Amino acid sequence: MLTVALMATACASGGDGTSATGATPTQRPEPSPTAQSTPLTVTPEELASADIVLMTGEAPQGFDNGGFGFEDEEISSPGPTIRVPAGETLTIVLRNVSDEFIPHDFTVVRKKDESAEPLWEAQTETIDPDEADIITFTPDAPGTYFYICSLSGHMSGHGMWGRFVAE
Numbered sequence: 001m002l003t004v005a006l007m008a009t010a011c012a013s014g015g016d017g018t019s020a021t022g023a024t025p026t027q028r029p030e031p032s033p034t035a036q037s038t039p040l041t042v043t044p045e046e047l048a049s050a051d052i053v054l055m056t057g058e059a060p061q062g063f064d065n066g067g068f069g070f071e072d073e074e075i076s077s078p079g080p081t082i083r084v085p086a087g088e089t090l091t092i093v094l095r096n097v098s099d100e101f102i103p104h105d106f107t108v109v110r111k112k113d114e115s116a117e118p119l120w121e122a123q124t125e126t127i128d129p130d131e132a133d134i135i136t137f138t139p140d141a142p143g144t145y146f147y148i149c150s151l152s153g154h155m156s157g158h159g160m161w162g163r164f165v166a167e
């Protein structure tokens with residue numbers, strides 16, 4: 001079971017996902033050669049305050065299966081079910097640990113549809129390998145939803161989804 005410790009002031013940044021100033025949270029030593037733009041990062045303080053840190057990358061089944069996981073080495077397709085308290089503000093960090101130079105995102109949706117509007121504006125930037133992004137949102141209605149990677153073909157063709165349960 002996932003224990004979600006909700007601290008009072010999770011994220012006070014002004015909604016600018018690129019405003020990180022500190023070191024990247026990743027332990028990975030080399031930046032991706034494909035990361036052309038300014039890498040998205042989160043500060044160590046943001047990382048420490050996050051309720052959930054989710055990894056995305058290749059599932060062990062191989063290149064054709066993307067997925068999500070709570071640990072680098074435990075990425076699966078579908079990803080793990082995320083259970084959160086309904087009505088409480090939640091901060092999630094997404095880290096892309098792909099070895100295949102593939103960008104991904106994290107989007108909460110009502111139905112498994114790559115073109116669906118994100119619920120509660122719960123959508124990270126599209127992040128390249130070795131990047132991270134942080135989002136804060138409030139799932140205000142109990143229910144079973146989904147999280148997906150909304151890049152074309154990633155959910156439908158590569159299994160990049162999981163259940164998101166607000167209870």
Ligand SMILES: [Cu+2]
Nearest residue numbers: 104149151154
């Ligand atoms: Cu993806």
